[in-house]
Amino acid sequence: MIELRRRPGRFAPAGIALVLLTLLLLVLGGLLDGLYNGSSGALRAQPGDLITYSSDAKLSLVRSRIDSATVAEVEDVPGVEAAGGLGTALLGAKVPDHNDEVSVALFGYQLAPRGVPSPPAQIGDVYADRSLKAYGVKEGQTLLLGPAEYPVVVVGWVSDTNFLLQGGLWGNLDTWQAALGSARPDAVLAPGTVQALTVTAVAGADPTQVASAIDEATGGATETVTRAKAVASLPGLEQQRTTFNSIIYTTFFVAALVVSLFFALLTLERIGMYAVFKAVGASSRQIFTQVLLQAIVIAVISLVVGGLLALGASLVIPPQVPIQLTAGRAVEVAVGLIIMSTIGSALSLRRVVRIDPASAIG
């Protein structure tokens, strides 16, 4: 540790590499989380265990339509405690004093999602996702939705409710139907028709059995899946996760490689010194512990510096880039890098063990 303090320059190459890798991991992880949360927030926030779509929609909320008769059939299925209608319209919104349109996902809902109050009583009132603040949206403002400029008033804020990377607006079902009808007069829905149902199973019931019972009761007119499956079925979401995770795991591997190469070279350079240590009574374990500690301290310092850089980067990245730095991701990167640094430095163990103390003499 003394060497780290007195000769920090010696450790700079590994430190700089790990800072950059930390930055890369946090930015990649932040983008993955931003894309995932921004795409799926509205579905993850649903209060029910199950989401029911029309069977021809292939689990697409946008394509799905469930009429009032089917809604009634679902509500009567044994094991269903509550079923609430859900509808969405993906629209452009004009924000006062801003030239550019903001993409929003207007939701009409009956059962309040996590962190969202009960539906506003007043038609045209909506709760807005906090992410819309970055686009200049303010409480009390009137937003104009779609080409027909349907007005909605922001009456409060909610969090993590975006859908397909569009800012969530949450109003009652009438607000949704009216906005949808104004934007697409050809798509006006019959009264009582919703796009999907969020279904809560009674306590103790197996959600998958309830899902089968719903689809059976509607004669195959519906496809009911768990909330997790509904999220996983969002277009491109799984592919995004797989791609980003592959890059993240590769970066972790590169981190282990950097640390192992650095400490392999450092150990080679220090064979003479370690031989003297062994000659005066140091065990291989004591020497290796020092190597390990150095690797961990370098990793921790790099994590702090890389984390601060990532935080700084997230502040200057425009809101259109869906980056989201979370504590969970930071912990994952920290644990991953420390494990990789440990593994990387552990590769020097064999070399340390093989150092012959007799080589200190002659």
Next chain:
Amino acid sequence: MSALKLDHVRKVYQSGDDETVALDHASMEVGDDEILALVGPSGSGKTTLLSISGGLLSPSEGQVVVAGDDISGYDPKRLTEFRRTSVGFVFQSVNLVPFLTARENLLVVADFDKRDKKRSAARADQLLDELGLAKRKKNLPGQLSGGERQRVAVGRAFMNEPALVLIDEPTSALDTKLGEQVMELIVTEVRARNTAAIIVTHDLRMTHYADRTLHITDGVLETS
């Protein structure tokens, strides 16, 4: 009790079918406050003898007893512990840790032995004081003169209060005048602590500092 007793010690190195005898039935004894000079040409086996005496190598045959402990059959782990507690080394090229101060170079020995930090610090300060390095203890080796570095190396060898100090070619890289100063320093310090020492040297001019001189040729010891 003698500080070191070698009884018919052999060291054979195997290389394929070839055998090299580095030490051939060496027997000798060093008294508990005796200074012994071991002299021989390059490749004569003096380093092997020193290494076996200090537990750096195990003998192929024979018995090695240091301060009453028979270390001949010790496994590497016990030899490490033995070196940590019972012998001191002064290496040919001093070999101080460049990023540690003079004081820390002494304390590193105590750290490996997990000794009481307060007592170790007091011991290091005392040794540095006795070696005339009290004002230089916070200096790094690069900030010390050659003679001062040598003194730090001597201090490190005495840090664990050893029964036997093994000194490898202390004057090999020095001119005659400086070599004599270093030998004088080593001998004075060894005698002041009533410790036994073996000084390996190829320089016959330095043997008069020792109580006794042994010659070694082709792995065979002969009394001078």
